[in-house]
Amino acid sequence: MSIEEKDIREAWETVKNIEGEVGKAIIGQKEVIRQVIMGLLSGGHILLEGAPGLGKTQLVKTLSKVLDLSFSRIQFTPDLMPADVIGTNIMVKDEEGHNKFEFHNGPVFSHLVLADEINRATPKTQSALLEAMQEATVTAFKTSYKLPSPFMVMATQNPIEMEGTYPLPEAQLDRFLFKIDVKFPNLSELKDIVTLTTSSVEADVKKAADGEKILAIREIAKAIPIAQPVLTYALKAVMYTHPENVDSPDIAKKYIRFGASPRAAQSIVNSARVRALLEGRYNVSFDDIQYVAYPALRHRIFMNYEGIAEGMDVDVLIKEILHMAEEQI
């Protein structure tokens, strides 16, 4: 695919439009919106963590509107079964009146899937999403079904209500590109939210792109060059999350039980490219790596008992790791 300057400019403008349109319906949370868009353009999935009522569902709904993509929401509960997610074979009559099994798509067959409170479902159900997230396919009764493209899962989890939940296993977490912390809005944003949602006026959200466009932008983003020192910086950042690594900072050795997987490095580089594009740049910078490292590493670093006991903030760890990696470049 030959990329021209106008394609890049167009892509950049499209992304700006998407941001603008989503921003109309979602008050504040600019970084969350940006990171979600980055996730979508990187072909990844997003884990949103935040208290209820912070507009997580609204964000996904708005995004589907802006992008003119199909959207489904799955409320994860303990009794939710995998078939409820991916779909199942049901007996139907064919044209000749014979009975036959026919696969009925589950809610996962949408461009944008909101897996609400994903940690409330049993691991069995959670793992039903594994194949969908990684391969963008679903296998039921020995038959694989391709999911629509672009496909993105946005899962939410509530960090305060942990009772009766099933924390996502490491393998599941690793499949999310970003883990985004949805913060409580400030006073001004809260005022705007209340004003907007309690009146009869609805946000006039327009379509800014479609699935095709998103896929094209993805291709453009993949072509964004990254200099070797920048790439090394990203890789070192991942390496330093491993406590067994000799060069890792002391803080990592002290508090980290397991470090990030190679998938984290892929996530960082891919999303950094998208970020460069969003910034209107034709190359990845150190800043891009730094920016995406937090959401990309946050859920991939597993703290040991000492870290948990001392209430160590994973973002502090990432900051130290990035600092160390920067010094080594």
Add this chain to the structure above:
Amino acid sequence: MKETNKEILRYVRKARDRIHIALILEYTAKASIGAMGIYMALVILSRFIPIYNAYGKGALIACGIIMAAFLISLFKTPKNQTAAKLLDSKGLRERTLTALELLDEDSAIAIIQKHDALEHLKTLDIKKVIKIKFPMKYVMISVILAMSIIISGFIPNPMEEKSIEIFNAKKKILRQQKEIEEVIKRIEINNKLTPEQKEEVKTVLEEMKKELSKVQDVKEGLKALERTENRIEMLKEKYGYKELDKIIEEFSKNEITRDLAETLKKGDTKRLRSELQKAAEDLKNMKQDEIKELSQNLSQLAENLERNPELAEAFYELAQKISSGELGDLQNEISSLNEQINKLMDNQEFSRAIEDVMESLRDAAQNQSQQGQKQQGQGKGQGRSQSETVGQGQNQDRGNDGGKSGAGAGEGTGQNNETQSSQGVAGIGNKKSSGKNVREYEKVFTPSLPGGTGEKSQLHGHKNDEGDTKEYIVDKGIGIKGEMKPYNRVIGEYREKAFQNIEGRQVPQNLEDMVKNYFTSLED
């Protein structure tokens, strides 16, 4: 496209050159601080421990460090990547770095990126973003340190003199070691020595070399040389140098054996037997009292050759035959004597070779002491004795210690106004003196031939009087049986005797070193 690449490279190189210049200045300035610090430390240290030419050395080190830093920084050109990184840090967000990597790529995105990078580079004023600042702070610190060093130069250094001494000592010791190496080489090519003898001398010299490598000053070096000389002297004695002298002296006394003495002196081993035969023939024509006297002399000689029992026995048997009047068949005795003297003469060759070695060592020692000591010897000198005799003489001796000990007083003759003549005797170490460095030593009275068979001298003490009274019994006119000698000569005689005793195992082995050290210490 190529133009874009060139332009990007031009910017990068321009930045790189400026970084390089800044680095050269910074490195050199920083190195000058380090160099001055080291210089200062050396100067301070030189006031506590002796460091020879601390200022000179410090200056040399400082210059070396600064020069090294300058050269290293000169050849340590920053990479283009470094320059690109620096440019990117001025708000270009890794555009230059990426463009530099994409120089060889012609893909659409690469071209776009490079154009973008170039556009951004053009907005940069490289002279402004990469400033070449003269590192004034570092230079000022260096200057302050340099000034402090200069000022400290005006403060007297109590260690300076000592450091000079040590330096000279080391230089001399090194020279000594070289000299010894030369001697060892000469020993190697000396055909007069047997392999065993060579090995023996080499061992002594090697030991000395080792000893010299450990010594710290000239004094110790000279002592080591002296000790080596003593050991070589002992080797000489071991190989019968002295015995041959005794035989020559004894043979010279008698008319019949005088030719034999000459042959021995010349070292002519081939003629020795014929001369012995001739002497045996001449015996038959000798008078009875002359034969008796010769027999007695030979017996006496045999007694004096206590260190060579085989030779002594040969002489003794010959003396017995002569005294018993059996002059007819002396073939066995002559053969035996011929054999023993031949052996001795072989050893004499060794002694001569050893003498060469010792000459070299003496020269080495003399060189050291001439430079190391303030006292200078003189070949010609005037002396005043305590017995109010004024002597004037010419000394042709060679001294081993130069001005320091003036130990060698060899064959010089003296005259005084009381017509007293004296003959030089061996001084300390029984060494020949060059006469260049003769020191006046306090003279002491020493009776002639103490304990020997010479002139008698008596000393009477009056216990009940107020002080000691010395009374000398003399034979003729104004004279004394004995003489006033510089004490070093007296010590030399005693020393020689002591060493003979050591050699003759009369001194207990565990006390040998003590005796040697004692006499060595007297030379200081």
